[in-house]
Amino acid sequence: MPQITYVAADSTERTLDVSAGLSVMRGAVMNDVDGIAAQCGGSAQCATCHVYVDPKAVAALEEMDEEEDDMLGYTACERRPNSRLSCRLQVTDALDGLVVHLPERQY
Amino acid sequence: MGAQQLTGAQQRPDRVVVVGAGQAGYQVAASLREQGHQGGITLVGQEDGLPYERPPLSKAYLKGTADESRLWLRPEAFYTRERVTGTGTVVAVDRPARAVRLGDGRVLGYDHLVLATGSRPRTLDVPGADLRGVRTLRTLRDARALRTDLAGAAHVVVVGAGFIGLEFAAAANEMGRRVTVVETHRRPLGRVVSEPTAAYVTRLHEERGNELLLGQGVAGLRDDGCGRVAAVELADGRLLPADLVLVGVGAAPCTELAEAAGLSVAGGIVTDEQLLTGDPCVSAVGDCAAFPDPRSGARVRVESVQNAVDHARLVADRLTGAPRRYRDLPWFWSDQFSVTLQIAGLDRGHDRAMVLESAPDCFSVLLFRDNGLVAVESVGRPGEHMAARRLLGGGVPLSPWEADAPGFTLRAHLKARSGGPVPAAA
Numbered sequence A: 001m002p003q004i005t006y007v008a009a010d011s012t013e014r015t016l017d018v019s020a021g022l023s024v025m026r027g028a029v030m031n032d033v034d035g036i037a038a039q040c041g042g043s044a045q046c047a048t049c050h051v052y053v054d055p056k057a058v059a060a061l062e063e064m065d066e067e068e069d070d071m072l073g074y075t076a077c078e079r080r081p082n083s084r085l086s087c088r089l090q091v092t093d094a095l096d097g098l099v100v101h102l103p104e105r106q107y
Numbered sequence B: 001m002g003a004q005q006l007t008g009a010q011q012r013p014d015r016v017v018v019v020g021a022g023q024a025g026y027q028v029a030a031s032l033r034e035q036g037h038q039g040g041i042t043l044v045g046q047e048d049g050l051p052y053e054r055p056p057l058s059k060a061y062l063k064g065t066a067d068e069s070r071l072w073l074r075p076e077a078f079y080t081r082e083r084v085t086g087t088g089t090v091v092a093v094d095r096p097a098r099a100v101r102l103g104d105g106r107v108l109g110y111d112h113l114v115l116a117t118g119s120r121p122r123t124l125d126v127p128g129a130d131l132r133g134v135r136t137l138r139t140l141r142d143a144r145a146l147r148t149d150l151a152g153a154a155h156v157v158v159v160g161a162g163f164i165g166l167e168f169a170a171a172a173n174e175m176g177r178r179v180t181v182v183e184t185h186r187r188p189l190g191r192v193v194s195e196p197t198a199a200y201v202t203r204l205h206e207e208r209g210n211e212l213l214l215g216q217g218v219a220g221l222r223d224d225g226c227g228r229v230a231a232v233e234l235a236d237g238r239l240l241p242a243d244l245v246l247v248g249v250g251a252a253p254c255t256e257l258a259e260a261a262g263l264s265v266a267g268g269i270v271t272d273e274q275l276l277t278g279d280p281c282v283s284a285v286g287d288c289a290a291f292p293d294p295r296s297g298a299r300v301r302v303e304s305v306q307n308a309v310d311h312a313r314l315v316a317d318r319l320t321g322a323p324r325r326y327r328d329l330p331w332f333w334s335d336q337f338s339v340t341l342q343i344a345g346l347d348r349g350h351d352r353a354m355v356l357e358s359a360p361d362c363f364s365v366l367l368f369r370d371n372g373l374v375a376v377e378s379v380g381r382p383g384e385h386m387a388a389r390r391l392l393g394g395g396v397p398l399s400p401w402e403a404d405a406p407g408f409t410l411r412a413h414l415k416a417r418s419g420g421p422v423p424a425a426a
């Protein structure tokens, strides 16, 4: 199973097995990772699942669509070039080892 | 009820009891811990299992596979880690004693009580409404049963063209079922969206093969001789064959506990702008709360995830020493077929609707009242929807004549008016 590492704003890390097919957001919620609110449950409506993807991994991700790009303009913490909505990041075997950094707040 | 002071002894209660473990109740517990509440939190919910999200129940869940743990707001570990305890049904609130009584006889004392009892589906008051195969959709249990019924159904009739009915109709259609939607009003979503959006939704369903019978009442439900529904009888006497009927005629707030406890109830549990009831030790949040709309001043009740979450966060802030007035902007979404309808703001009657269209499946409807923007409905324009949330939430003014300018977009208007950073167009 692919492993995803979630790094909290205070630098505590959790590395979890997340089934391919789940989103990076769902992997966090199902494993009780704090720091991803996911208010809309993955419908790209809330921007409270914002993460900073490890810069080295950005290129390996599928490109974002217009909807995600729009939503990222409304995150609680600043948008950076490596910002993504974790509900839009589908876990695949190719993403094994992905590291995402969680912003300080989601609201 | 006069506005209660934003400070006072009730601010940092030790034992918080929350009635109802739905979207709002869960969020009260989670936000209390996030804000550093050290005392007890009892989250009393009468449904089986862990708190879950309802939106997928009328959407992906019906079509998908059975992994219900994906619906959970948090896994079991969260409740253990955060010391959030309790299940059961609260049967009475004893305000003088500051205690609730549960169905099994237990009594729980509280320093602050949060009512997060939600709402329940209205039912039809016609002969045959209790036949087998006639269902409503609110809980995971309802959705499970519907999923089973859908697998064997050929003719599905949906009574009521509200959000839940239409989402269900779309999902059933995508599963290959013949679907007829019966609605007493002349248009779908009659009470919640404008005419242009309703016309779009009608077309969307009709183009995919759903039949919409508008302006048509239901007189009764007919039996197959063995207690199961076989047909829907319309007010004009016609019979529609049906082996599954979903009744989606709205929801009513669960207010019995509040009423029996002597709290004020008027179309919901009445609160002030801090979501406090008339009793400074009792708050009400989410679907069950009737609160003053900060923009119109009217008392409103809203059924949405946004409302449940933002109410809960406000109460958690107040109970941990940071009281504030409720100001959050209502927003909502509905998925039907591959389309997402998004609504920003609360339209309590507009006098002007202006359609901004960029393509047949990409438009926004700007709703004005007394020449001020009150709500925006969008399809296929998430950027405009988000700009609308910012504009309306921040009180940035917009007049109909400004919006009438050629090439007008909410995003550009927001940028011009706020001067702040605005996301680049994709």
Ligand SMILES: Cc1cc2nc3c(=O)[nH]c(=O)nc-3n(C[C@H](O)[C@H](O)[C@H](O)COP(=O)(O)OP(=O)(O)OC[C@H]3O[C@@H](n4cnc5c(N)ncnc54)[C@H](O)[C@@H]3O)c2cc1C
Pocket (backbone or CB within 6 Å): B019, B020, B021, B022, B023, B024, B025, B044, B045, B046, B047, B053, B054, B055, B056, B057, B058, B088, B089, B090, B091, B116, B117, B118, B119, B137, B138, B139, B164, B254, B257, B285, B286, B287, B288, B302, B303, B304, B305, B306, B308, B331, B332, B333, B334, B335
């Ligand atoms: C099928 C469906 C689809 C939806 N889709 C969307 C959507 O796309 N977007 C959106 O924004 N909103 C949607 N909603 C609305 C949204 O889910 C609700 O507004 C939200 O769940 C309200 O949260 P709540 O906590 O107030 O109420 P609920 O989630 O209903 O929770 C209340 C809980 O309290 C329990 N309870 C009540 N009385 C007692 C008692 N005396 N003792 C113990 N427990 C009690 C109930 O059993 C229930 O579990 C949808 C709702 C449904 C049903």
Ligand code: FES
Pocket (backbone or CB within 6 Å): A025, A037, A038, A039, A040, A041, A042, A043, A044, A045, A046, A047, A048, A049, A071, A085, A086, A087, A088
């Ligand atoms: S969970 Fe709401 S946008 Fe990702």
